[in-house]
Amino acid sequence: MNAVDASEHYENVASEPAPSLLAIVLDINPHAWALLEEQLPFSKALANLLVFINAHLACNYTNEVAVIASHSQRAAWLYPSHNQQKPSPNLLDADGDVEMNGHAPRSSNNNNMYRPFGIVEEQVTENVRELLASTDAADVSATSTMMAGALTLALSHINRRTMTWAETHGNSNIDTSNAPTGSSTTSGSVSLGLQSRILIVSVSSSTDSAHQYIPIMNSIFACQRLHIPIDVCKLSGDAVFLQQASDATRGVYMSLKEPRGLLQYLMMAFLPDQRSRKHLILPSRVDVDFRAACFCHRRVVNIGWVCSICLSIFCEPPENGDCLTCGTHLEIGEYELRPAVLAKKRKKRKTRLNGSATPTPTPTPTA
Ligand SMILES: [Zn+2]
Numbered sequence: 001m002n003a004v005d006a007s008e009h010y011e012n013v014a015s016e017p018a019p020s021l022l023a024i025v026l027d028i029n030p031h032a033w034a035l036l037e038e039q040l041p042f043s044k045a046l047a048n049l050l051v052f053i054n055a056h057l058a059c060n061y062t063n064e065v066a067v068i069a070s071h072s073q074r075a076a077w078l079y080p081s082h083n084q085q086k087p088s089p090n091l092l093d094a095d096g097d098v099e100m101n102g103h104a105p106r107s108s109n110n111n112n113m114y115r116p117f118g119i120v121e122e123q124v125t126e127n128v129r130e131l132l133a134s135t136d137a138a139d140v141s142a143t144s145t146m147m148a149g150a151l152t153l154a155l156s157h158i159n160r161r162t163m164t165w166a167e168t169h170g171n172s173n174i175d176t177s178n179a180p181t182g183s184s185t186t187s188g189s190v191s192l193g194l195q196s197r198i199l200i201v202s203v204s205s206s207t208d209s210a211h212q213y214i215p216i217m218n219s220i221f222a223c224q225r226l227h228i229p230i231d232v233c234k235l236s237g238d239a240v241f242l243q244q245a246s247d248a249t250r251g252v253y254m255s256l257k258e259p260r261g262l263l264q265y266l267m268m269a270f271l272p273d274q275r276s277r278k279h280l281i282l283p284s285r286v287d288v289d290f291r292a293a294c295f296c297h298r299r300v301v302n303i304g305w306v307c308s309i310c311l312s313i314f315c316e317p318p319e320n321g322d323c324l325t326c327g328t329h330l331e332i333g334e335y336e337l338r339p340a341v342l343a344k345k346r347k348k349r350k351t352r353l354n355g356s357a358t359p360t361p362t363p364t365p366t367a
């Protein structure tokens with residue numbers, strides 16, 4: 001029984017507060033949101049998400065956020081806007097200069113709002129409006145979503161911010177790269193690096209993401225290497241690859257039974273950052289769908305053929321036995337008889353030794 005002592009929670013108060021970067025990938029496939037309209041309209045979901053973002057920004061004044069839309073045909077930035085370097089024409093006066101009247105022209109109607117909240121809300125809603133306005137009929141009927149592109153954008157943004165942060169704060173990321181859980185060891189005066197995580201709010205079904213299998217898996221492996229957890233908030237359907245993403249990166253996966261409670265789920269399950277998560281029992285998933293998609297047709301397969309050289313997966317033996325990826329000629333013998341993985345059913349011999357289970361010692365926090 002541990003003594004009740006909360007001092008470890010406050011050991012970093014003296015040092016510089018370590019910021020946390022939250023990159024949100026919002027699936028805005030219009031088709032999928034239309035199906036969800038009765039339970040959770042898109043406008044309400046977006047409002048909930050903005051409240052969640054505000055909560056994240058309020059946790060620490062150095063916290064950062066990035067929002068990326070995964071639309072049906074492309075991925076786009078919602079915040080920070082990378083295409084708003086030049087002011088829109090209606091803000092310019094007759095000479096083409098920006099009107100300087102002491103306050104930001106758009107956020108003038110909510111002066112009472114904390115400024116970082118206002119900026120995020122303004123840009124996100126404005127960019128969503130632009131994105132939806134530019135959506136044509138082909139986009140609406142498409143059931144796919146550009147998850148791979150959005151994940152890549154999130155990763156590149158995180159990478160850039162991490163490097164910038166390390167440069168300005170002179171912090172080497174040695175300790176974070178060595179830590180197994182992605183959380184850097186806290187040791188007094190050492191200021192911590194930027195901690196990043198990705199949250200995917202997903203509504204599209206998994207069957208259409210099979211053609212993006214390879215780029216999605218590459219993003220997952222990149223996150224795994226960089227210790228970036230991918231959290232998944234699944235509002236409808238179930239996505240094979242997103243389960244694998246959160247499982248491989250030790251993120252939180254939740255498939256919401258009641259999408260109307262989105263805000264509550266976001267606040268309870270997804271708000272804690274990596275440091276807080278060490279002290280929490282997180283919702284985890286045991287029945288992860290580990291199926292892969294074949295490289296030849298992008299079909300999700302239960303049993304496939306794997307090239308022994310490049311590990312490409314095929315749903316059927318490739319023509320002439322030549323691997324479609326690396327071109328190696330493969331010896332495919334009696335494959336029609338029985339797949340090798342099901343050849344023998346051997347009973348596992350249970351060897352239970354008394355007292356063999358060694359309890360893992362709980363790490364004692366170093367002051
Ligand atoms: Zn195939």
Ligand SMILES: [Zn+2]
Nearest residue numbers: 307310323326
């Ligand atoms: Zn191969």
